[in-house]
Amino acid sequence: MAVPKKRTSILKNHIRKNIWKKGGYWSTSKAFSLAKSLSIGNSQSFFVKQINKKTLE
Template identity: 65%
Template sequence: MAVPKKRTSVSKKRIRRNIWKKKRGDLAAGKAFSLAKSISTGHSKFLR
């Protein structure tokens, strides 16, 4: 028989969410830097 799991505490939920957001921020920053680098060198298809 299925047993409901215990509730995750608010603090644990916040910690996990902040870690996830930080990772996503790193990913977005990396993409932005890569795009800026390619635009500055002239290898970008973005502004053609």
Template identity: 65%
Template structure:
């Protein structure tokens, strides 16, 4: 028979939520960094073919 689980404390919930938010923050920071490097042309980890020069 199913038994209801114990309630998670607020501090534990807050810690888990902060980890979840921090994960998104770092992903956004990496994406922004990659976009900046692509736009300046100094990207070493991302190859982008330019259709104008590739005839």
């Protein structure tokens, strides 16, 4: 016969959810930082092809 499992406390659920949410926060902050450095031109981990304005005219 199946026996029901014990209920997880609310505190443990909140801790797990906060850890999960914090992972998303770090990934978005890293992505935003990388996008900012690419737009400014200070990126050291990506090589972006620079377009000269003279060649476009």
